[in-house]
Amino acid sequence: MTVLTVRMADAAPAGISRRARVLRRLRRNPLAVVSFVVLALAAVVALLSPWIAPHEVQQTDFAHTFSPPGTPGHLLGTDDLGRDVLSRIMLGARASLQVALLAVATSLIIGVPLGLAAGYFRSWDAVISRFTDLLLAFPFLIMAVGLAAIRGASLTNAAVAVGIAQIPGVIRVVRSDTLRLKSLDFVAAAVVDGASDLWVLARHILPNATSVILVQATVAIPAAILGEAVLSFLGLGIQPPAPSLGTMLATAQQFAARAPWAAVLPGVVIMGLALAFNVFGDALRDALDPKGDRR
Amino acid sequence: MARYLLTRAWHSALTLLLSTVVVFLGVRALPGDPALALAGEDRSPEALEAIRHHYGLDQPLPIQFGQYVARVVQGDFGVSIRTGIPVSSMLGTALPVTVELSLLAIVLAAALGVGAGVLAAVRRGRPAEWLANGLALIGLSVPHFWLGLLAILYLSVAAGLFPASGFVPLLQDPVGNLHHIVLPAVILGTGLAAIIMRQTRSAMLEALSSDHVRTAKAKGLRPRAVITRHALRNSLIVVVTIVGLQLGGLISGAVVTEQIFGLPGFGKMTIDAVFQRDYPVIQAVVLLTATAYIVINFLVDLLYSVIDPRIRVTGEPA
Numbered sequence: 001m002t003v004l005t006v007r008m009a010d011a012a013p014a015g016i017s018r019r020a021r022v023l024r025r026l027r028r029n030p031l032a033v034v035s036f037v038v039l040a041l042a043a044v045v046a047l048l049s050p051w052i053a054p055h056e057v058q059q060t061d062f063a064h065t066f067s068p069p070g071t072p073g074h075l076l077g078t079d080d081l082g083r084d085v086l087s088r089i090m091l092g093a094r095a096s097l098q099v100a101l102l103a104v105a106t107s108l109i110i111g112v113p114l115g116l117a118a119g120y121f122r123s124w125d126a127v128i129s130r131f132t133d134l135l136l137a138f139p140f141l142i143m144a145v146g147l148a149a150i151r152g153a154s155l156t157n158a159a160v161a162v163g164i165a166q167i168p169g170v171i172r173v174v175r176s177d178t179l180r181l182k183s184l185d186f187v188a189a190a191v192v193d194g195a196s197d198l199w200v201l202a203r204h205i206l207p208n209a210t211s212v213i214l215v216q217a218t219v220a221i222p223a224a225i226l227g228e229a230v231l232s233f234l235g236l237g238i239q240p241p242a243p244s245l246g247t248m249l250a251t252a253q254q255f256a257a258r259a260p261w262a263a264v265l266p267g268v269v270i271m272g273l274a275l276a277f278n279v280f281g282d283a284l285r286d287a288l289d290p291k292g293d294r295r
Numbered sequence: 296m297a298r299y300l301l302t303r304a305w306h307s308a309l310t311l312l313l314s315t316v317v318v319f320l321g322v323r324a325l326p327g328d329p330a331l332a333l334a335g336e337d338r339s340p341e342a343l344e345a346i347r348h349h350y351g352l353d354q355p356l357p358i359q360f361g362q363y364v365a366r367v368v369q370g371d372f373g374v375s376i377r378t379g380i381p382v383s384s385m386l387g388t389a390l391p392v393t394v395e396l397s398l399l400a401i402v403l404a405a406a407l408g409v410g411a412g413v414l415a416a417v418r419r420g421r422p423a424e425w426l427a428n429g430l431a432l433i434g435l436s437v438p439h440f441w442l443g444l445l446a447i448l449y450l451s452v453a454a455g456l457f458p459a460s461g462f463v464p465l466l467q468d469p470v471g472n473l474h475h476i477v478l479p480a481v482i483l484g485t486g487l488a489a490i491i492m493r494q495t496r497s498a499m500l501e502a503l504s505s506d507h508v509r510t511a512k513a514k515g516l517r518p519r520a521v522i523t524r525h526a527l528r529n530s531l532i533v534v535v536t537i538v539g540l541q542l543g544g545l546i547s548g549a550v551v552t553e554q555i556f557g558l559p560g561f562g563k564m565t566i567d568a569v570f571q572r573d574y575p576v577i578q579a580v581v582l583l584t585a586t587a588y589i590v591i592n593f594l595v596d597l598l599y600s601v602i603d604p605r606i607r608v609t610g611e612p613a
Binding site for chain 2: 129130133134136137138139140141142145146148149150165222226229230233234235236249252253256257260263264266267270271274275277278279282
């Protein structure tokens with residue numbers, strides 16, 4: 001009996017050879033390589049930023065406010081309080097990635113089980129669909145407004161609002177992949193073999209749905225980065241004086257005439273991060289596509 | 296088809312009811328006494344008692360909910376704590392601005408997205424496709440509020456091409472109105488344009504490789520005729536779908552755009568309300584957004600079954 005189950009699992013399309021093929025396709029795509037390198041660098045900088053940032057982020061210096069980029073000691077200049085812009089960008093990017101990962105993790109933790117259940121159990125589908133409809137009816141900014149009104153604005157508030165808004169997308173892709181996998185022979189074989197529903201879901205369906213979940217996550221992260229930036233910009237997310245790319249832009253807006261560079265740099269970083277994730281996500285989706293090169 | 300629409304109508308009504316419950320309970324989830332939150336500055340025992348009575352806070356929850364629904368259906372969203380103006384009249388002045396901004400953004404995004412998408416599909420593998428794809432990726436990745444900031448900084452303040460902020464009502468001065476709203480609409484539309492472009496491109500690529508297009512070409516139909524016919528027919532479905540799917544993003548985007556450009560719309564009203572803890576306004580805004588989302592998506596489904604005959608037959612969206 002055990003032998004049969006193992007063989008069935010191996011027959012599933014997520015074998016080692018497929019992973020190797022996907023990696024090879026990614027390595028051959030220059031855009032994928034470049035975006036991956038950018039993301040890896042950003043991750044390292046974000047992780048180490050509390051130690052490698054050239055200045056203390058909260059350290060004010062009122063004798064040197066609005067120093068332009070290139071000032072000795074302040075590569076990217078200083079802000080309205082004389083704080084080092086480079087250091088604040090590094091820690092702001094760290095906060096962006098933190099919120100994005102927290103948000104996407106939230107959406108996966110809630111969305112994946114619901115998507116599996118909706119696709120696998122017919123009777124749950126209707127209830128979960130209504131739940132999805134309900135979530136969709138509250139756009140993320142409105143959700144953030146409501147949450148901020150009830151719980152106050154914070155980094156967690158931003159992550160929760162963005163995460164909840166991404167749940168319907170996760171449910172949708174996981175549900176449709178579950179429906180597809182459920183109709184395949186190896187799942188039917190496992191069911192005939194006497195496997196419980198939970199076992200089939202955990203052992204056969206979830207492992208094969210990982211590629212769509214992975215693609216969904218890579219699309220969700222840049223959206224979450226932009227979401228955090230918007231919320232912090234509006235004052236609904238990370239609260240000053242904690243560094244955040246969104247709040248940096250909100251401050252820069254007030255002093256844009258005096259220090260236009262301060263309104264440019266944090267935005268470039270946000271865009272760079274989101275762009276790298278989007279490019280890599282596209283490449284990953286193409287590489288995972290069994291039909292091969294679509295381009 | 297009738298059955299499909301009935302089911303959709305029932306689902307929409309159910310979602311509407313559930314969102315009303317959520318919004319209703321949201322105010323009860325506020326820390327502390329809701330009467331205190333609703334009272335604002337005037338916190339005398341008499342004022343609190345009057346508020347409790349007006350909002351039925353001394354009644355059991357289900358009755359309170361019934362009263363709440365009865366008031367909302369009559370357009371009574373309470374009175375703003377900060378301004379003392381009825382929320383419904385605040386909405387009356389703010390909503391037209393947001394609706395105009397959003398509609399203009401959709402029109403611009405559709406024109407730009409469909410055009411670029413068709414171009415990318417037709418000029419496959421040429422520089423034009425790379426350019427369109429690259430712009431679409433940037434459109435998806437750029438923080439739009441930042442783009443708005445840069446536009447104000449360089450186009451409005453430095454170059455003086457557009458007013459940096461403010462608004463003139465459409466009926467009062469149509470030209471001045473357009474002058475104020477065109478830049479915000481372009482900014483709001485860029486993200487939508489990028490999504491429409493990507494969908495149009497893949498829909499066109501699929502259409503161009505389909506059997507009936509090959510037949511049309513074989514019959515000697517000019518390529519331009521083939522493209523136009525398919526581009527126009529499919530792109531309408533693409534635009535309608537995306538607008539339905541992206542409505543939430545559009546509403547969120549409108550809130551931010553209005554905040555940056557100082558447009559006196561729904562979004563600015565929302566953000567001001569959060570910082571002033573103006574709970575009646577927040578409650579109305581959240582409920583109204585949910586209602587708009589549900590109703591518009593129902594209309595999109597109706598429109599769908601008109602445009603795409605396949606849905607009429609199978610009863611399921613393609």
